[in-house]
Amino acid sequence: MKSLFAILLPYMMGLTIVLSPVALAGRDLDQNEARRLMLSGQIRPLSELMLLHPERLNGHLLDVELEEEDGRLVYEIEVLGKDGVVREFYLDASSGAVIKEEIED
Template sequence: MQTITRIALYVFLAALTLGVSARDLSQDEALRLREQGRIIPLEKLLELVAQRHPHASLLELELEEDDDIYIYEVELATRDGVVRELEFDAHTGKLLKDEEDD
């Protein structure tokens, strides 16, 4: 029984560590990265979102750094009322994820 408890504790700690690895960036950091050409402009990101989901309403937008990779995380509501979560590589604009949000 102690072995199972110890394994569960290790799994929990590993999951906690993984969850902490991504961090949200401030507006000042995002502006600096944009000026350096390290991330695409917000206007370009919104064009990519609109191409994929026309007429959707933007609910939330975050710029995160995870293991030195910048990711735009976008949450939107489609015309049908479905909430979707999209992730884009903030440097290239490549779509990384597009799925229905729970």
């Protein structure tokens, strides 16, 4: 008969993985996943969503990532504004709504 520890060990390991900081931070999607999601209509093209926010996204585009955060697909966009300030914008990848805006240090 298995000990209680032997029975619970796989569950404890799974819980550790689920609760790790990396798991909670969300995951980056690669270009193949992004293309598949766009073609299936689950997300809108980034170029289309950027047109919804011309003033906010005005400047030099530094970085873009498509991430899944809390079950939501989000574009993380980093822009160097004409004022010299680097800002990060988080856009809902399906609606284009601004979720969050941060100034980078």
